[in-house]
Amino acid sequence: MSTLLELENVRAGYGQTRxxxxxxxxxxxxxxxxxxxxxxxxxxxxxxxxxxxxRWDGSIxxxxxxxxxxxxxxxxxxxxxxxPEGRGILTELTVEENLRLGAYLRRDGDAVAKDxxxxxxxxxxxxxxxxxxxxxxxxxxxxxxxxxRALLMRPxxxxxxxxxxxxxxxVVRAIFDIIxxxxxxxxxxxxxxxxxxxxxxxxxxxxxxxxxGRVAVAGDSTKLQNEESVRRSYLGY
Amino acid sequence: MTEFAQQVISGxxxxxxxxxxxxxxxxxxxxxxxxxxxxxxMAMLATFLAYTLIGRGMSYxxxxxxTIVVAFAGGLVIQRVIIRPVERAPVLTLVIVTLGLxxxxxxxxxxxxxxxxxDFPSPFSVQTVDILGAAASYRDLGVIGVSAVVLVLxxxxxxxxxxxxxxxxxxxxxxxxRLLGVRVSWMLALGWGLASAAGAVSGIMVAPxxxxxxxxxxxxxxxxxxxxxxGGIESPLGAVIGGLIVGVTVNLAGAYVPGVGGDLQLAxxxxxxxxxxxxxxxxxxxxxxxxxx
Numbered sequence: 001m002s003t004l005l006e007l008e009n010v011r012a013g014y015g016q017t018r019x020x021x022x023x024x025x026x027x028x029x030x031x032x033x034x035x036x037x038x039x040x041x042x043x044x045x046x047x048x049x050x051x052x053x054x055r056w057d058g059s060i061x062x063x064x065x066x067x068x069x070x071x072x073x074x075x076x077x078x079x080x081x082x083x084p085e086g087r088g089i090l091t092e093l094t095v096e097e098n099l100r101l102g103a104y105l106r107r108d109g110d111a112v113a114k115d116x117x118x119x120x121x122x123x124x125x126x127x128x129x130x131x132x133x134x135x136x137x138x139x140x141x142x143x144x145x146x147x148x149r150a151l152l153m154r155p156x157x158x159x160x161x162x163x164x165x166x167x168x169x170x171v172v173r174a175i176f177d178i179i180x181x182x183x184x185x186x187x188x189x190x191x192x193x194x195x196x197x198x199x200x201x202x203x204x205x206x207x208x209x210x211x212x213g214r215v216a217v218a219g220d221s222t223k224l225q226n227e228e229s230v231r232r233s234y235l236g237y
Numbered sequence: 238m239t240e241f242a243q244q245v246i247s248g249x250x251x252x253x254x255x256x257x258x259x260x261x262x263x264x265x266x267x268x269x270x271x272x273x274x275x276x277x278x279m280a281m282l283a284t285f286l287a288y289t290l291i292g293r294g295m296s297y298x299x300x301x302x303x304t305i306v307v308a309f310a311g312g313l314v315i316q317r318v319i320i321r322p323v324e325r326a327p328v329l330t331l332v333i334v335t336l337g338l339x340x341x342x343x344x345x346x347x348x349x350x351x352x353x354x355x356d357f358p359s360p361f362s363v364q365t366v367d368i369l370g371a372a373a374s375y376r377d378l379g380v381i382g383v384s385a386v387v388l389v390l391x392x393x394x395x396x397x398x399x400x401x402x403x404x405x406x407x408x409x410x411x412x413x414x415r416l417l418g419v420r421v422s423w424m425l426a427l428g429w430g431l432a433s434a435a436g437a438v439s440g441i442m443v444a445p446x447x448x449x450x451x452x453x454x455x456x457x458x459x460x461x462x463x464x465x466x467x468g469g470i471e472s473p474l475g476a477v478i479g480g481l482i483v484g485v486t487v488n489l490a491g492a493y494v495p496g497v498g499g500d501l502q503l504a505x506x507x508x509x510x511x512x513x514x515x516x517x518x519x520x521x522x523x524x525x526x527x528x529x530x
Binding site: 073 | 399402403405406409410412413414415416417418419420421
């Protein structure tokens with residue numbers, strides 16, 4: 001498989017505070033990669049660097065093209081869908097309007113219509129709530145909406161920032177099943193930031209563990225799962 | 238009763254004018270978190286453009302759309318050149334910048350056209366027509382008609398088109414919108430263009446009544462503020478409803494409340510602002526509690 005996204009020695013921060021101290025990682029086409037680590041390790045900042053939400057230096061390439069200096073809008077147009085921390089739901093708009101914004105960049109009307117059918121198949125509740133304000137959805141429903149909206153963007157790479165946060169275990173299970181389905185049937189690569197290491201390692205093929213802005217451990221997800229020492233010191237289970 | 242109906246119709250005409258300018262204020266408020274204090278002056282300058290075009294022999298109905306288009310472009314350019322560099326500045330900076338813009342535009346109009354009030358033509362006669370027993374002037378009906386058309390067009394653009402959807406998204410959630418590929422900065426510029434166009438309509442509609450001079454909009458913008466606040470400052474529909482209510486209320490107060498007359502009507506607008514802020518700070522259609530706790 002060819003490399004889709006590559007980070008080399010990426011340093012980033014906010015104002016004077018540096019959060020990433022040289023992160024390198026790569027994601028192959030169609031791969032699911034987990035990005036793990038404690039609070040404040042730099043997981044969210046890594047995602048924000050990729051979509052240009054924070055100043056960074058080093059090198060980030062997507063599909064062979066450098067993302068250096070590209071605006072968020074331009075990066076998204078290249079095929080990266082980013083479900084940010086807090087899900088990025090537009091609460092002033094209806095559920096349907098949120099979904100329409102997912103397809104905002106697309107010009108292939110027929111395929112969009114099919115994709116609508118598909119996301120409603122994944123998340124039937126969204127069809128029922130179509131006309132309601134997105135602010136009335138529960139946390140789980142908002143996460144579903146964020147994911148559905150990202151899928152309507154037809155991305156090559158999906159960045160997910162803690163999709164399990166604040167959700168009941170059953171809902172988490174349902175959402176992760178759909179992430180797996182999407183990855184397998186559409187060949188969408190996924191970079192998954194998670195606090196819940198156990199479920200993230202189950203889904204991913206490889207994983208990176210960040211510790212204060214650096215990659216502390218990286219490798220095959222199954223191996224990391226089975227290594228006592230790694231699990232205890234970095235993953236906390 | 239017929240006189241009352243007449244006052245209401247004439248109030249609705251003023252209301253349409255206030256509604257257009259109030260809508261302009263709300264569009265900018267949503268994008269910037271602050272009203273544009275130069276909105277009235279920009280509308281006044283656009284009205285002078287229409288005045289010049291008509292003065293050169295152009296038909297009113299050609300000058301009107303041309304002015305609206307130029308006002309739109311002007312609003313867009315002002316956002317790109319003056320507002321964008323201070324977009325992320327503290328709110329006080331933005332207040333000063335828009336106040337400065339107001340002074341600048343006012344001075345520019347004074348320099349170009351002087352301060353002598355001028356007659357502005359109206360395509361509608363002041364003759365009256367009988368509607369359900371009330372004598373309504375063609376001018377009032379015309380103003381109501383033009384305002385209604387403009388407001389409906391803006392409503393359709395914002396609510397029914399993908400571009401309008403992107404504009405609303407960009408105004409409320411710039412970060413999240415960027416992640417969906419929306420060119421937020423351009424959407425905000427379009428918002429300024431739209432606001433400027435709506436303001437131009439209010440200026441052209443009010444000019445035949447108030448006479449055109451650089452300070453013409455200074456009372457109108459107070460009514461528009463009252464309308465926007467009454468509507469909930471964030472709600473375009475609220476601004477329109479607020480505009481109509483303010484127009485009718487002020488007109489009725491002028492006609493029936495002893496002592497108000499023409500001179501104290503502006504005080505009624507202030508009274509509405511104060512009353513709304515005390516009784517219902519979120520206005521009629523401000524952010525409602527349709528959300529989970």
